[in-house]
Amino acid sequence: MDVIWQGIKEGFLLIIAMDPELVQITLLSIQVSVSALLLAAIMGIPLGTVLALKEFPGRKTLLNITYTFMGLPPVLAGLLVFLFLSTSGPLGYFQLMFTPTAMITAQVLLGFPIVCGLTARAVMAQPQEVFDTAATLGATRRQASWVIIRESRMGIIAALTTALGRLIAEVGAVMMVGGNIKGETRVLTTSIVLETRMGNDSSALAIGMVLLLIAFLIMLLILSLEKRTFKDERRIQIV
């Protein structure tokens, strides 16, 4: 228990003190995970919508592959990126290993299937009436598809928050392709691993608190972009 109390105390002190190294690590964590999330969203939301709405050969197989990759182990994602970016790999020429770019790439690999798969589920959950109503009011296919995405936005926001939760807390992939280099590729999760290995349990816990706070703040930002807060969320009334 002492370690936990010590960790909580240290966590508060770290946040208040704004330690420059911790600030740098935190900013890099945010940069890597948010960039990966944005890229995953840019690709995943349109593709998820197409998988949900468009009938074409292989659609179900693609959906099943997407769902399978939602459970992709971070270490495996890291390994795949490592094999491509290492000096002997096909993209080794670009010398991206042990850079934030490599870390973002690995996290996109983890985030994309989540955003794509959950977007597809959210769009597929919409009733036929959404299209029918839009179409009978004169919408083109594109306009009707847009309104379907709009109606699915709660599900899409859930996809983004789920993906972010996975990315910000992920350690295996960033460790493998980033290398946990101080001042360059060290992020909050790899710092926790390092502190734990060095026996500094309370410091590890303190960094964990910072990580949780950052995750909470980013989630809040995503939700406020949708002009919804936890308070306004529609709930089933159980009486």
Added chain:
Amino acid sequence: MNAEFKLFNISKRYGQREVLNIDNLEIGGGRIYCILGPNGAGKTTLFRIMSLLTLNDTGKIHVLGEEVTWQKNQVVRLRRKMAMVTQTSFMFEGSVYYNVAYGLRVRNTPAAEERKTVNESLELLGMMDFINQPARNLSGGERQKVAIARALAVKPRVLFLDEPTSNIDPASALDIERYIQYINKEMGTTIIMVTHNLFQARRLSEEIFFMWEGKIIEKGESEELFEHAQDKRTRSFIKGEIVF
């Protein structure tokens, strides 16, 4: 007057089951038409084909003077001359204003004209007080009125009504019936409705099409059909011996 809808040898199957098989059907314009029949008679399928929401398997369909080729641009152009109100009156997430303005926005209507038309439509249905309320918080009757206002905002030549009063209280239902008559008589909109309510069909419609197992088995002037139906299945349905 030219017929608004002409259907020749139209059929539709879902799997092995044929749900619609119509040899020849013409629906004129300017009146209130009612499609009657028990559940599973093919009313909704016919409705969906006429409003260009479902493709027919065989046959030809002419809508508002044009043979339907199902080419994307043609479908959107024709749909923009029609509107539909369904029994659930689905509302988009957003305000009553957003819902009523939707059809105008997809037509790129200028903002000032959009505001004016939305206000006019809501005023006609007595729903101006609800303009900024979330549409999904409305009661069944209120939703149905907003759905009608939304359909009217796009000034359709043909208005499809699928069980427009099935989920609402009798007072609101009578209100809506009055609006339907007003829209037809004062605005000249052709109304094609599906209803299970025989009293309502008799009160509102001028011409009736009676469907049975995917076919139109009888059609005629409303009063004539209610008083002197030729087919015994129609008579049984009108007498209430066949319930849905």
